[in-house]
Amino acid sequence: MGSPRATSPLLLASALVMLLCAGSASAEPPSPQAQPPKRRPGTASSPRPKAPAPEKPPAKRTRLTIPASDVQSFGVKTALELDVVSPFQASYVLEDPGTQGVKVKLTLPATAPGLSKLDVQLANVRGLGLYIPQFFQSLKSIESGYRLTDATARIERVGEHCLWTETPKDTTHPYQADCMYSASPTSPAFLCTFSSQNRNLARAALETCQSLTLR
Numbered sequence: 131m132g133s134p135r136a137t138s139p140l141l142l143a144s145a146l147v148m149l150l151c152a153g154s155a156s157a158e159p160p161s162p163q164a165q166p167p168k169r170r171p172g173t174a175s176s177p178r179p180k181a182p183a184p185e186k187p188p189a190k191r192t193r194l195t196i197p198a199s200d201v202q203s204f205g206v207k208t209a210l211e212l213d214v215v216s217p218f219q220a221s222y223v224l225e226d227p228g229t230q231g232v233k234v235k236l237t238l239p240a241t242a243p244g245l246s247k248l249d250v251q252l253a254n255v256r257g258l259g260l261y262i263p264q265f266f267q268s269l270k271s272i273e274s275g276y277r278l279t280d281a282t283a284r285i286e287r288v289g290e291h292c293l294w295t296e297t298p299k300d301t302t303h304p305y306q307a308d309c310m311y312s313a314s315p316t317s318p319a320f321l322c323t324f325s326s327q328n329r330n331l332a333r334a335a336l337e338t339c340q341s342l343t344l345r
Contacts, residue, residue: 191213196222204317205313206313209345216334219237222234222235244330256324258335258339259323266321276297276306289340292336292340304327307325
């Protein structure tokens with residue numbers, strides 16, 4: 131028999147490389163599949179976004195007409211008109227009718243949403259009033275009076291005719307709305323005013339007084 135054919139060095143090297151690659155592939159463990167991260171016990175999940183709060187419906191407004199015959203001393207030719215903002219009632223009573231000191235008074239119902247019994251009681255003692263003031267003839271004089279009484283009062287001019295005043299030291303009526311009008315240059319100035327310990331109620335009064343128009 132003839133001698134076996136000699137194997138070339140190139141073939142031996144190729145075979146060795148193949149054996150090494152096969153061994154390393156079989157030794158490498160299979161890669162595990164990706165798993166979602168586990169939540170640790172007691173860990174709270176992320177909070178869901180809260181639904182937006184429903185918008186507060188606009189306050190109800192009711193037109194109220196006060197004939198000139200009820201407020202002759204105001205110098206009004208035909209009537210006063212107001213857009214009464216709830217919870218105020220679109221009706222009024224006259225205090226001291228037929229006199230120079232007549233006062234038109236708007237009040238609240240016995241119960242009103244968002245108001246305590248005390249809020250209602252205090253509001254109805256004085257009411258939202260329209261009358262001719264005895265000492266003040268202009269908004270500037272009213273503002274000066276507040277500043278003399280309480281140097282910490284926060285006073286804001288609202289439009290041409292009104293003032294909004296906050297007096298933190300006053301625990302009974304810290305919120306005040308004042309609007310002043312005059313039917314003519316020769317007529318006395320009359321005041322639409324209200325004060326309360328409830329800010330929202332006082333703002334409703336301010337909007338009511340702001341809406342006043344002369345006929």
